[in-house]
Amino acid sequence: SQQGEEDPQALSIQEGENATMNCSYKTSINNLQWYRQNSGRGLVHLILIRSNEREKHSGRLRVTLDTSKKSRSLLITASRAADTASYFCATVTTSGTYKYIFGTGTRLKVLA
């Protein structure tokens, strides 16, 4: 299957802690995007990291690459209750196509 896999599937942390989510694919990863989805709503774009980048920051977000595991991780630092949501990674796994493959998502709960 080309579907990405996020782990953990669910994560519960205290406000102020860091949250780390991993995204892995069986095939090579091209540009990778991370999205947040609040319950029953649309997806909000968080950050795009290109295949030639090893790390990228945006505010409290940091994305890093592990080429040996074909995975990338999303780190949310100093988490807030408002960060409670599902987080999805998405990539185009075949160069030259337009079909984004999404992972199964990580459900993050930040406790106040």
Added chain:
Amino acid sequence: DAGVTQSPTHLIKTRGQQVTLRCSPKSGHDTVSWYQQALGQGPQFIFQYYEEEERQRGNFPDRFSGHQFPNYSSELNVNALLLGDSALYLCASSLQGTGNTIYFGEGSWLTVV
């Protein structure tokens, strides 16, 4: 600057009926993609439209069809609805080309009874 807008937000249909969902892309975007998201799952790619033509299609039957208009807005049509078509249908827009960020609307919740 309006983002991606979709209508309707919620609708209920009966098995066998047909449904049309609408999407207006983010200002300046010329490419529209449609995704289906079942409860608890990630979005699944249905198809993408560019220059009023279907450019790529996912693993969905012919009951799923679409259209893009000259103003770049788009419609998703589903015929002969099945209970399994119940899902959140998401429209996403982007600039044409691979690797560009895609921006999503709030989605249309379809319930088939």
